[in-house]
Amino acid sequence: MSRYLQALDPRRSLATAVAWFAVVLSLAIALALLTVGDFALNSMLAQRDAQMMRFATRLAIDLEGAVAGPGGVLALPSRQRLGKIVEAAREEAKPDPRARVLLLDDRHDIVFQQPEESSADVPLTLPRASLQIGGNGEHQVVVTAPLSRAPGLRSLGIRVAVVQPSEESGHGGTLQEKLTAISILLSIFAALIGVAFARRLTRRLSDLTSQVRKVANQEAEGIVEPAGFDEVAVLGRAFGRLLNALRQEHAELDQLTRELEQRVQARTREVERLAADSRYAAVVRERLRFARDLHDTLAHSMMEMLVEVRTLRMLHAHDPQRLAAELERAEEVAREGLKEARDAVSHMRLNAVRDLGLGAALSGATVRFAERTGLEVSYRADPQAASFADERAETVFRIAEEALRNIDRHARAAHVEVALLQAGDGEIELVIADDGVGFDPESSYPGHFGVTGIREHAQLIGARLELQSRPGAGTRLCLRLRVGPEMREGGDLGHDRHQGGLQGPAQA
CATH class of the missing domain: 3.30.565.10 (Histidine kinase-like ATPase, C-terminal domain)
Structure with a gap:
């Protein structure tokens, strides 16, 4: 259920937003039609009631002149005379042809009616204007002439009533129902038109969105730019230029990456060569240091021992008596040289x-x-x-x-x-x-x-x-x-x- 409710969210798509706009617009139109229809219906009913009242008043005035007999005696004219008076009033007032004229006594019994062949339902109450339902279920409008305009008829206990069928039903009659139905139909029609317009408006945008999504998912190489000059076409061309720019930048980046890899490889080889040279230089420096250390220690000791050996040879040949003392001296030189060598090794370690x-x-x-x-x-x-x-x-x-x-x-x-x-x-x-x-x-x-x-x-x-x-x-x-x-x-x-x-x- 929530998925369907989310699908109705106007923020999810342009089509839904346009459809909702169409529905709201159609509802506003329907409300306006209902308001205008109600006003028109009320105006029409008021005009109808006014026309019936004029007809009833005209008839009452005419009958007021006809009930005055010789010697001031009040009496209703004959039925034939009453019919002529009613016809004359119809010709003058132009009421609805379906309007019926009723003369009622104090008990609301019908004294006279025209047309006579009509079967009239006697209303229970006779206000100046009312809407009543007859025995056959037909809605009827009843208008009575004001008694102040016909004092003679009032003395006779006679009231003039005009009755005609009505299309309204209470305060919401048949006409209003028809207007409501028409408004609802127009709203539905407007909503359908809005949805169709939204689908047509967003179809190209949906196609463009689908193409862009495929390109983003690497399912397509490019997009087909929409034809035309509307916003969708402009957006599609913009996407196309952006995609081409990105491809060009990607190609340039790949080329740069390859060049950097080649440079890194070259620099790596150079660094390795320099490292090898540095290691060789370190070895050479260490050799020189060892050479200096050997010169500073063993070379001096060996030189002194060599001098002592030469001296011993000379003494052995020319002065054997000094040979023992010189041997002791040679032993001391050898001991001193050994001590220096040990000191040198100790210095190398410590x-x-x-x-x-x-x-x-x-x-x-x-x-x-x-x-x-x-x-x-x-x-x-x-x-x-x-x-x-x-x-x-x-x-x-x-x-x-x-x-x-x-x-x-x-x-x-x-x-x-x-x-x-x-x-x-x-x-x-x-x-x-x-x-x-x-x-x-x-x-x-x-x-x-x-x-x-x-x-x-x-x-x-x-x-x-x-x-x-x-x-x-x-x-x-x-x-x-x-x-x-x-x-x-x-x-x-x-x-x-x-x-x-x-x-x-x-x-x-």
Whole structure:
């Protein structure tokens, strides 16, 4: 039931809305017809009653003159005379031909009637105008003449009545029923015409909607544009242009997608190639780092052992008495080389710089250097610079180790200074100075790669290296590295590391 009620909803389709509009319009027309019909019926009945009243009044006046006899005696004329008077009144008043004239006494008995062959039903009451039903069920209109216009007839107890059949039935007579039926028929006819008009109006729109729905469901490739110049045709052409535009955009989007896929594939291959190159570069850098580490540890130890072996051979040939002492020295060199190799492996496994910070790592390195060499070593570090601990800090630490190692082997110094300072503007500064024999930094020393390794390390991390030395005047190494604005005065690196190291001279 609810489905049928929903089908009558005018918001569901234009056809239903137009059909409802037609029904409402037809009902309004029917109501207007009923109103006009009722007004016309009332006007017609009033006109009929007025005409009957004129006829009855005219007849009463004429009979008033006929009842006055000689000597002032009042008496009804003969039936023949009464018939002539009635005919004369008919000719003058022009009543309905079906109208009957009745003369009634006080008991409402018929004294005279015309036409005489008519069988009249005696009304029970005689107002001036009334609608009554006769014995045969026929509706009759009864109009009585006013007694004030015929005092003689009133003295005789005679009343003039005019009776004629009526088409009305009470206040809703036959004529009104006919008007109502006609109005209903006209309403139904108008509703049918409205429905047909709505179906015709919406048929093309329904066809267009069906085509659009098929295109949306991918059941059709396109729509057939309606012919004509009405709204449906304009809407259909608009849908057609929109569909063509969407197809063109879809084709362009597909083409763009294919081009993007090709570019992505090309970029993917390029990224893969760059990743392979990056991996190879990382391998090369790691090889270079291992080479530097080997040079910094095993190469030095092996070189010293080679020197000891040569010395032993010479002593064996020329001075055998010193051979035992030199063997002990060679054993000490081998032990020291083994210790350095183990330290190097330990450093590879345990990253002291990353774990403790550059300052703590340098402090430990200077302590070990002082203990091993017996030199006077002083170390100081600014707290902020000491907390530097990223991957560049490892390189700075290796530069410091190499510098200390070169001092031990070549400088013949008595005093060494190591300082890790905050240089301002986000830079740190590593300074290592000794009072040794010095050397010429611009000269080449075949077989020695310490200074070369230090320069390579500095270049690798983007640091500025200053190496000041000359023969007999000691050596001063200064390394400056920009680590970022967080190293400015008053800044905080955010590291919470133990600050260890020598404060003041370190004695072996």
